[in-house]
Amino acid sequence: MPEMPEVEIVKRGLISQIKGRKITxxxxxxxNLITGDVPQFIDIVTGTTIEDIGRRAKFLLIHLDNGYTxxxxxxxxxKYRVSADPAMIDKHSHAIFTLDNGQKLIYNDVRKFGRMQLxxxxxxxxxxxxxxxxPEPLSDAFTFDAVKPRIMRHRKDIKTVLLxxxxxxxxxxxxxxxxxxxAKLHPETPANHLNDDDIRNIIKxxxxxxxxxxxxxxSTVRSYLDSTGHAGHMQDFLHxxxxxxxxxxxxxxEIEKIKVGGRGTHFCPHCQVVK
DNA sequence: GCGCTTGTTGTCAT
DNA sequence: AATGACAACAAGCG
Numbered sequence: 001m002p003e004m005p006e007v008e009i010v011k012r013g014l015i016s017q018i019k020g021r022k023i024t025x026x027x028x029x030x031x032n033l034i035t036g037d038v039p040q041f042i043d044i045v046t047g048t049t050i051e052d053i054g055r056r057a058k059f060l061l062i063h064l065d066n067g068y069t070x071x072x073x074x075x076x077x078x079k080y081r082v083s084a085d086p087a088m089i090d091k092h093s094h095a096i097f098t099l100d101n102g103q104k105l106i107y108n109d110v111r112k113f114g115r116m117q118l119x120x121x122x123x124x125x126x127x128x129x130x131x132x133x134x135p136e137p138l139s140d141a142f143t144f145d146a147v148k149p150r151i152m153r154h155r156k157d158i159k160t161v162l163l164x165x166x167x168x169x170x171x172x173x174x175x176x177x178x179x180x181x182x183a184k185l186h187p188e189t190p191a192n193h194l195n196d197d198d199i200r201n202i203i204k205x206x207x208x209x210x211x212x213x214x215x216x217x218x219s220t221v222r223s224y225l226d227s228t229g230h231a232g233h234m235q236d237f238l239h240x241x242x243x244x245x246x247x248x249x250x251x252x253x254e255i256e257k258i259k260v261g262g263r264g265t266h267f268c269p270h271c272q273v274v275k
Numbered sequence: 276g277c278g279c280t281t282g283t284t285g286t287c288a289t
Numbered sequence: 290a291a292t293g294a295c296a297a298c299a300a301g302c303g
Contacts, residue, residue, distance in 0.1 A: 003282050032297085058283080075283045077299085092299090111298045113283065129284085156292070165284080172282050222301095224282065241282090261293085264280075280302080287295085 002074050004058055004136065004170030005213030006224050006232065010080060011055045013227035014062075014105075017082040022049045022100040023064075030094035033107070035117040044068055044118055045097075057133050057169035061124065069121040071129065072107075078114030080227045081106045110223075136170040137206040148199045151191050158194065159187035160261035162202070171206060174219050174241045177266045179205045181240040186274040187260045187267055193275045212237060240266040 002010065026042045028034060034041045045064065054061035054069075062070040072078075081088050084103045089096060094112065097105040107114070119127050134150055135141035147168055154161045161167055162176045171179065180187050183201035185194070194202075218224055218232030221242055225231055235242070239249050244257035244266055253270035 006282070073284080075297095076281070077283095109298095110300070111281090113297065115284090154291075160292090163283090174282050219282065222281065262295095278303100281300095283297105285296085287293105289292085289294105 002058060002078075002218070002224055003172030003175050003213070004055075005175070005210055005216075005234070006218035006226075007055055007058050007060060007074065008214050009218045009226050009232065010074070011053050011060060014053045014060075014080060014082070017103075017227060018050050018099060018105055019052060020050065021103075023047065023097050023105075024100050025096075025098035027096040027098075028094070029096070030109075030112060032112070033094045033109070033114065033116055035115050041116075041118055045070065056124075056130055057136050057165060058172070059130065063121055067121055068118050069124060071117045071119050071124075071127060073115050073129070074109070075111070075113035075115070077111045077223055078107065078109040079223075079225055081108060081225075081229060082227055132166045134164075134166050134168040136168065137203075137210040142168070142203065142207070144196075144199060144203060147203055148196070151194065151199060151202070154191040156191055157188045157260050158185055158191045159263070159265055161191040163261070163263070168206070170210060173263050174221065174238065175206075175209050175213065177240040178209050178238060180272060181266075181268060182209070184271050184273075186272040187258075187265045189275045240268070242266065 026045050028038050031038050048064040048066045051063045051065045060072040082103055082105055088106055092108045092110045093106050094109055095107040135146050150167045162171055182205040213234045216234035219234035220231035221235050243255040248268040251270050253268055255266055256269050257266050
């Protein structure tokens with residue numbers, strides 16, 4: 001499901017819906033959802049108050065008032081839903097947090113790829129998953145000097161490199177295709193063939209696409225919904241992703257779909273040429 | 276019904 | 290160190 005803009009929308013929704021609420025009960029129905037000891041997770045979380053919700057790249061950070069943070073990753077299909085309606089709970093609801101206002105924070109995940117992990121808030125930077133993340137768009141660290149060497153040290157396809165969260169973080173399969181379309185870069189261009197203008201374009205369009213995605217409430221191509229159950233509408237503004245067979249918005253050539261690094265990849269064969 | 280696809284990441288072998 | 294294959298899982302599509 002979600003890339004950085006979608007996770008940001010979920011974060012903002014959760015802040016308005018559950019920030020300041022006390023968690024009175026925790027039910028974990030799918031044990032593998034929790035990385036670590038499940039009874040200990042339930043024990044530490046129950047009775048705490050949600051101080052704030054943060055985000056790093058595609059990781060949601062649910063800060064509790066006892067010094068712990070739930071690091072939550074939605075992976076492909078994870079969704080949060082805040083509701084008092086029991087009908088919102090089904091066979092794909094893997095964790096249910098009861099709140100002190102009678103509502104429940106329900107974690108749904110059809111494919112069960114998402115994970116939650118407890119970590120001491122003061123030590124988040126040392127968490128293995130967080131520590132390896134490269135700079136993310138829209139942050140102060142996302143500079144030419146920081147990004148260029150991280151990209152140029154690879155000879156893989158630029159598409160695969162931009163999906164590597166340790167190079168830079170936040171982009172996923174949709175937004176990478178959009179950034180490369182905007183930058184007029186063929187997805188199979190070796191990363192170390194890029195020039196400084198290409199790097200500047202990647203930075204510029206990564207910032208632009210992340211901002212657009214957030215402003216549009218995220219992309220809903222298949223299944224993404226925010227924590228209030230609403231779809232995003234960024235999909236209406238996509239130039240490449242899911243557009244195979246339709247004319248390129250720049251030149252009219254049909255958008256093609258190929259596999260790059262095992263991922264479905266959409267591009268304009270006329271505008272985006274291999275260097 | 277089978278095979279292939281899907282907004283991700285972590286692990287393993289080379 | 291970098292790279293590619295594969296794994297986790299369920300459902301929809303042709």
